[in-house]
Every structure is written in structure tokens, then in C-alpha cells.
Amino acid sequence: MRYSHPGISVRVWRLPATNAVGAWYKAPVQMSIVTAVMKLLRGLCYLGLAAFGAAAAAQEAEISSQTHALFEQIRGGVAQIRVLLGASDTHAATGTGFVVGDDGLIVTNYHVIADKALEPDVYQLEFVLPGGLRGPLQIVAIDVLNDLAVVKGDVGSAHVLGFRGQPLAKGDRGFSLGYPLSQGLTVVEGIYNGRSEELYYERIHFTGAINSGMSGGPAVDAMGRVFGVNVATHRRGQLVSFLVPSRFAAELLASSSAQPGPPSGDFRSTVAAQLRAHDLALRKVLKGPLPTQQLGPLVVPARMGTFMQCAAGTERERGRAYDVNSYYCHTLSSLYVDPKLQTGMVSFRHRILRSLSLDPVRFAHVQEQQFRAPISSDFTSRKHHTAYACRDRIVALEGGRAKVAQCLRRYKLFEGLYDMVLKVATLDDSALALHSELEMDGVSFEHAMELSRRFLEAIRWNR
16 A cells, blocks of 8 residues: 655555464554554654745745845835926826936936926926935936936935846846835835747836836846836736836946937937837838738738737627627837827737628628728827828729728827828628728838838738
């Protein structure tokens, strides 16, 4: 028979009796041996578990001691960043930053100080260190694409944090610091999981609870060296957070000394130049023929790169005379400009409408209603955009015709940038139709026209 305990397994054999006397005494003796063995094993197991528990407790105490020591070591260089409306003490936004130079330079997120960068006469910045020291800040440099900024203030003898030269290995522990939800300076432990594979700009996947207010804070290794900057969290995930790799902060810090920010403190022209650089980079990524896939009898544009996430679904209702199957792709990355504008996204959607019992006239009416649906765009405001201007026409596709509408709106603050929506509806089948929609935000007019053309050229009937 086999007796087992986690980590221990013992087999005990019964020996056959060889004579009558053996038959009389072997069984009880054997059972007493088994009982003794089991008691011994239980004792050993309890001792093993106790030893394991003591070792685990000792390790946990050691980790806690290390975390406490690390926190005490660097806390003096982690500041809360406050965005104030005018000369009041009312916070428009708060975030975190960390001191990186003896001359008072602090790294934080661009989205923390964006209001001040775009409207320097309306907002003020200040820092508050754990010891109570506080003072005004001025913006030195920004990096919209990596959501970073360098600001400067009189931080006295605050602790200066250094950057780690090499990335961590996947599975290594890290510690994120910041001021979440006005709860005071907080340290959060997490695991480094390498680069996120579905974001356009490089981000580190970090399993730590980064919350609002911690943006711009440092993520450090066990030696207190910065390997990342808190930037975002996945609202639909638990402990799925993202960091900007520290090398981008080091690069911005180095470039800021060579090219200081505008004396006026108005960074709108800098933001515009960086948004145009994003459009140029996206244009290079999307060059060449678009990937395609088969949807029923149609070939349509498919996922354009790993920076896009796609999903499919169906819209079917009991008693409805037609059904709809949908396929949708969008970029996970966006560029934060200010609280009312996020841009830099590309998305598209295909919808296959199939008549179940509609005659051609009624099916055409359903299509017309679908095609005329208003354009849905998030983060819109009169401050940033003109109204959409649209034009529509009939175009020839490979194997059929389609009605196309193209709508553009201009950015008011950033010259040369547009949002574009392209709508496509096939016309030559009385019981089946494709409705596609392509959206691009914050792109040049030339890029909008080029991608629209290639999108249309990729659609064809495959009868």
C-alpha cells in the first residue's frame, strides 16, 4: 500500500505468513509497524511544514525589510506634481514626478502637465515633496509620443534617482512609487513582464496596481534604479499596468539641455511637430499593400499590424428580416494631447448585411439608413476641431460598385492635421452588402487620401 503526503511518498509491503505461528502474529505486528511508520511520517511532515513556514516567513520578512529600506532610500526624491488653475490652490490635476538632477530637474508624464504646456497663462505647476517642501515648476521639455516631460523647480537637497542601464529580465520584481488618489506616497510591488506586444510605442507590461495620481512616478529595481515611468493601467484588467522604458526619459533629459523649451512656456508648436512625426511614422508602417481577408464572398482589408487588436461579432435579433456580421480592428495606442483630445488612432470596421426575407427595395432602404448613420468620434470638442466636411460619390471596385463618403475635419491648434472618416457601401447585390468604415485621427491630408485609396483598392468581390 502507498501512504503519501505533499512532497513525501512511502510504500509499505505486507509480507506473506510462512507458517501458522506466522499467520497468528505477523498481521498485528505488521500493523503496529505501519502505525509507527505513519506517526513518524506525520511528525516529519509537520516538522517539514513548520520549517517551510518558518523559511517562508523569514523570506517574507526579508523582502518586507528590503522594500521598507528601498522606500526610505528613495522617497525623498519622489514628488507630487500639482496642476493649479490660475493663482488658486485648486487642483485641476495631480500626478507624480521624480528628481533626476542636482539642478532641480524632475521627470513626469506629459499628460500630467499637458494643460500647462498648451495654456501656460491659465495653469500653474507646483511640486510637493514628502518632507513638505513645495514650490513652482516650469516645463523644460516634452515628449508627447512617449508621454514624458521634464520640469524644473527648486527642490533643495532632494534625493536624486538614477537610471538603470539594462532592462530587467522577465519575472524580476520591481517597485512603483506614486501618489494614488490623494492617498500619500505609496510603493507598489509588481513583476516585470517585458514589452507589451500590442502597443504602437514601446511600453513595459508591469503587474503592479498603478492608479490615478501615480502617473509619472518611478518604477525601480531592488537597488533603487529607475527602469520605467508609470504611464497607464488597463481599466478592464486586474494589475495590468504599463511603464515607459527609462531610456526614453534619459534621452529626453539629455536633449532638454541641448534644446531648452520656448521662453514663453507655450509648447503648442512642439506638440504639433511631434504629432506630425507620429503621422509620418504611421505612414511608414502602413506602406505597401494592405493585408486582406475573406468575409463571405468579399475580400476586405484585415489587421494592419501587431499594434492593432481585432474582434468579430454578430448582430442577430429574433424576427428581424436581416442579420449583420461585424469585424473590427483598432490601434490600442493613442496620443494624449489634453483632457479633451486623444489622437493618433487608426480603426476600421466591416459589416456584412444579409437579407433573410427583405425584398430588394426594403433591403436598399436598410442600407441607406445604415450608411447615413452619424459619425461617431470620441474626445471631440469645439476647442480642437472644425465641423466635418463630407463628400460622397459612386466608385468602381473590383467586381462591383460602391457608394463612398469621405469626411474630414481640421485641427484648430495644430496646423496640417486632420481627422478622417471613410464610409463604403457596396451596391450590386440585392440581398448582401458590405458596409466598411475607416477612421484616422491626427493625420496629414496626404496620408488620409493615400490610405483611403489603398483601403478602397483592397475591397473586391470574390464570386
